[in-house]
Structure formats: structure tokens, C-alpha cells
Amino acid sequence: MPNEQIRQAALQHQMQLTKPPGALGRLEEIAVQLAALQHTLHPCVDQVQITIFAADHGVATENISAFPQSVTTEMIKNFAAGGAAINVLARTLGAQLEIINLGTLHSTDTLSNIKHYHLGAGTANFVHTAAMSEDQLAAALNTGRASVEQAQANNRQLLIAGEMGIGNTTSATALACLLLNAPPAQLAGAGSGLDSKGISHKINVIERALTLHRCHTHSPLEALRRVGGFEIAALTGAYIRGAQLGLPLLIDGFISTVAALTAERICLGSRNWFIYAHQSAESGHAHVLKALQATPLFDLAMRLGEGSGAAVAVNLLRMACRLHNEMATFSAAHVSTKTQ
Numbered sequence: 001m002p003n004e005q006i007r008q009a010a011l012q013h014q015m016q017l018t019k020p021p022g023a024l025g026r027l028e029e030i031a032v033q034l035a036a037l038q039h040t041l042h043p044c045v046d047q048v049q050i051t052i053f054a055a056d057h058g059v060a061t062e063n064i065s066a067f068p069q070s071v072t073t074e075m076i077k078n079f080a081a082g083g084a085a086i087n088v089l090a091r092t093l094g095a096q097l098e099i100i101n102l103g104t105l106h107s108t109d110t111l112s113n114i115k116h117y118h119l120g121a122g123t124a125n126f127v128h129t130a131a132m133s134e135d136q137l138a139a140a141l142n143t144g145r146a147s148v149e150q151a152q153a154n155n156r157q158l159l160i161a162g163e164m165g166i167g168n169t170t171s172a173t174a175l176a177c178l179l180l181n182a183p184p185a186q187l188a189g190a191g192s193g194l195d196s197k198g199i200s201h202k203i204n205v206i207e208r209a210l211t212l213h214r215c216h217t218h219s220p221l222e223a224l225r226r227v228g229g230f231e232i233a234a235l236t237g238a239y240i241r242g243a244q245l246g247l248p249l250l251i252d253g254f255i256s257t258v259a260a261l262t263a264e265r266i267c268l269g270s271r272n273w274f275i276y277a278h279q280s281a282e283s284g285h286a287h288v289l290k291a292l293q294a295t296p297l298f299d300l301a302m303r304l305g306e307g308s309g310a311a312v313a314v315n316l317l318r319m320a321c322r323l324h325n326e327m328a329t330f331s332a333a334h335v336s337t338k339t340q
Helices: 004-016 026-038 058-062 070-081 085-093 134-153 168-180 196-216 220-227 230-245 254-266 285-291 308-326
Strands: 048-055 096-103 158-164 249-251 274-276
Touching (some): 026 274, 026 308, 048 070, 058 168, 070 096, 070 158, 134 220, 158 230, 158 254, 158 308, 168 220, 196 220, 230 254, 249 308, 254 285
Parallel strands (some): 048 096, 048 158
16 A cells, blocks of 8 residues: 555655745645655656557457558557657657557567567457457456566566557447446547547447447456457556556556556555546546546647557656655755744
8 A cells, every 4th residue: 555654754845845835736746646655755757667558459340440450550560660659758758668469450470579469369349249258358467467567577666558459449438338337428539530420430339339248247357358458458457466566557548547447446446556647638538537536637638548648747757756855945945934
């Protein structure tokens, strides 16, 4: 659990810094939260791990995306070549970047700097059957678990887990509908760029899937198996294991937050280790954040995925830590405190 004694001590330290109490707003909250999570009065997030889980989705055959399914593989190649947004952000941050392909329609085996797990050529089309078998679900969860364990072994101080997979906003929306008992029309958004007609079709596809699966989803794990994706399951496994190991987790946008909600529903208390980076432009994100009682750090109308919003937030966390650790106290700087 987060260390409550350290939290209180960090709060007291903030009160002694040369500023009016609360003047740095949420930067103060971030530093105190990280102090409690890291069990230290000197929080630090210099060592960052970014892991991107990629996979294809069978539901993409229902034409629920603005992009063809081949883009999943093409983007994995772009990651491998260093040309994607998350590559640029990782380089800027000096973060370790890892790309894991859990199963795509087209092979990426020739890419030496990608980790390959052949769980299938994407999930099954959950409009007709469960997206994953029990074995596939377990393997995806364990892949996420193993990535976090490796990050901790490498002394990382913060983990960002991102995703890539054409069709995964449809999968995440269906999963959120089951977890929140919400209608698809309330949560479904444009994803990678659908127009209003495309969103209506997406809602219809999800409604058909919920009709098939709702009576069978008596647990969050079964909901994940039936309408989730390999990468969403890996995210869930990573978040659960990160919380168990006490590793702070910076949550990205809509899909990552649905995985965070799933992790919390499977393993209560996981959310104590989550820091929410941004408010996605995806319409369902606000509902999922509300269910987690979460307030993200900023809203830049981002909806890219691949951990990009979380990566943008890292420097906010770093600045919060530096301010907490390096500002002078009133007594050290010989500055008068507030008059009573």
C-alpha cells in the first residue's frame, strides 16, 4: 500500500517550501502522491519504462475502424524504425521503450527489435464468439505481468503501458459497457476518425456483441475474455502486477483507462498506484475516469493511444519531483512565513 506516514511527511514538507501553501496546485499533489507510492520523501521518475502492447482484433472485419487492419502491422514496423510519436517522446524523455506484438494478422517476425508472442492472428470476432480462449487470456495477462517484473528488475521508477491495434476502441468500449452496465451509445466515440455514420455502425456492432455476451459475463475477467483484446489483457496484467509490486503506473487514454478499470475490478486497490495522464477526446473516457474516481492531469484533446498522452505527462511529474526535492524551505532561505 502507499505509505501514509510518508504522505503526511511530504505534505508537511510542502508546507515549509518558499511559496504560499497550495500555490503550485496539482504539482504539489503529484509530488506527495509519488512520495507515498515510492515510500520516500524524495520522489523521482527519472527512470521510465514505456511498453507498447500491439495486437489485431477480429471485430475489425465488421468495418468499425477508419483504417484498414493492416495498419496495426504497419505501425509496429514504424515503431521498430523509430518513426512513431511514442518513439519521439521516448527519445525526448530518455525512456526505455519496448514493443511487444501479441498477435497480428500479418507477421512481424523479421523485426529484431520487437518482442513476438504468437497468441493468434488477432482475437476472434466477438460479435460471433468470445474474443479469446482461456489460454490466450492467461498468456496475454502473463505477458503484461512479465513486462512489469522486468521493469522493476531494471530499477524503473515509473511505468507507462500503451497499446496499438486497429479496432481496439471498439473492444475497449464493449468492455467498458459490460463493466459499467452502460449503453454503447453513451461510450462509443470516433476512435481513429469515424464520422457520425461510422459511429452509429460501431454502436450497432457493440450492441450485437453485448446481446451475445452479457448473460455470460459475471466477472470482469470473463468480460475481458469475451470482448477484450490481447493488448488490453496485457495492459490489465501489467497494471495488476505493477500495483502488487508497488511500481507507480502512469495511465494513458481511453483504452488504457478501460484496462485500468478492469485491473481494479479484478484486483481491488490496484488504482492506488495509478496516476492518470490526460483526458482523451474519445467520448467514453470521462465515464471510465468517473468510475475510477480519477482526475487526469491535463486535456489536450489527444486520442492517439500508444502511450503518447502519458509520455507527454512525464515531464510534469519530473518537474513536480524537482520542485518538491530542491526548493528551499522558509527557514533555510530566511524567508518570513505567512502572518497569522
